[in-house]
Amino acid sequence: MKNYIQIKQKINSYNKSILVSSDKSISIRSILLASQAIGVSKIFNLLESEDVINTLRSIKKLGIKYKKYNKFYKIYGLGLKGFNTKNKLVLNAGNSGTFARLILGLLINSDNYIKIVGDRSLSKRDFSRVVQPLKKFGPIISSNNGRLPVNIKGTEFLRPINYVEERGSAQCKSTIMLAALKTPGMTKIKAKKSRNHSEIFFKNLNIPIKVKSEGKYDKIDVFGESNYKGFNYRIPGDISSCSFFLVLTILNKNSKLLIRNVNVNDTRTGVIKILNKMNAKIKFKNVRNYKGELIADIDVKSCKDLKAINCPEYLNSSAIDEFVTIFLVAAKSKGISTFKNLGELEKKESPRLTVAVNFLKKIGIKVLRKKNNLKIYGKPDLELKGNYIIKNFRKDHRIFMMSCVAALTLGGNWKLFDKDSINSSFPDFFNVLKKLGVNIS
Ligand code: S3P
Secondary structure (H helix, E strand, C coil): CCCEEEECCCCCCCEEEEECCECHHHHHHHHHHHHHCEEEEEEECCCCCHHHHHHHHHHHHCCCEEEECCCEEEEEEECCCCCCCCCCEEEECCCCHHHHHHHHHHCCCCCCEEEEECCHHHHCCCCHHHHHHHHCCCCEEEEECCEEEEEEECCCCCCCCEEEECCCCHHHHHHHHHHHHCCCCEEEEEEECCCCHHHHHHHHCCCCEEEEEECCEEEEEEECCCCCECCEEECCECHHHHHHHHHHHHHCCCCEEEEEEEECCCCCCHHHHHHHHCCCCCEEEEEEEECCEEEEEEEEECCCCCECCECCHHHCHHHCCCHHHHHHHHHCCECEEEECCCHHHHHCCCCHHHHHHHHHHHCCCEEEEECCEEEEECCCCCCEEEEEEECCCCCCHHHHHHHHHHHHHHEEEEEEECHHHHHHCCCCHHHHHHHCCCCCC
16 A cells, blocks of 8 residues: 555635544543543543554553443553553553653552563654653663663552653653652652643542642642542543644635634643734634633634744743644744744654754755754745655654645645554544545545
């Protein structure tokens, strides 16, 4: 089977309403927390992507049963000491950094050695950021020079830690929170602000947690070893998946789109704040609160007078997965856009800053990069005519989908490889495009 798509035509105008895939971060957290509950949890709208399926398969290997029904998954949690860990068990995280890191937090009390492996992309990513702090709780952990495979053997004699997180990484913060859940006493975390789905989930489940905002940081105290019961949860749409359709609509002519049922937690909506500063008029409708998470329908339309942005650094973490798509908007804006301190982008499924800069240069955009700062020289009249082949991007799902948006709005003759990469986060991507009149071949 060929693993590329061709796009030879721009997308037509549309006025539609769509749904996007369920949130990946919340899907993975819901499974992991359900696995630690006492009794059955029911998860509705679980994202059925490879990252989430790898999470389900792994908890099954750890002795947690689950069953798929028509509208929900049932997960049969066995409590904080419920994993049944056979020695030398291997868990394959595939492409999922979130699962591979968070599960290590839950394995700090495992009886046996467990090995975490992943695909080529994940095997190049940094795990020392979670291995180092986790060691302080007491388990034995070794890695391949800070990379996968990571081997972990837990201990009964866990001790709570003080942890400072400086990257603005929700994965690091959540890994420590999950370890704290298993540890007697109070774990104290000071973390640069980042997505707070884990904190919201903990509060929901009445796990003893205190969160206090202090400038750029949150101080989070978790009091461990507190059991909780199975729960019901309905996963909302993923703003990261939604962002491709926001940008598609902004860059397309005479189009309007309503994207229903999207998580608009303030720690995730950097993309909307940034795009609105660039003149897009994105609005939230029907905003509601579901178990502490804000959900809304998002209204977006074409924008003819996009302007450059001097992107404030405080928005970096709340738009971390959306920057590659935001750069496309900068490419079509009037003026020079600047982005600062995006080093964390290099640590994703691909070195995204490098890959995105190469992409922009390939489509004729001047970009200046100094360390992890960018200047993008916008060309509002950018129209492409040549042939474009996108191959070497380490199968990064977000680079692939951003390239599709570029092809559909800028013109040119495109061949985009590794179409299967969408299965990490947004397996329905082509089906949603189909609703907007695009038939991907
Ligand atoms: C995630 C956090 C972010 C994000 C990733 C999902 C999470 O990673 O890029 O896609 O679910 O916690 P970092 O925490 O490494 O920034």
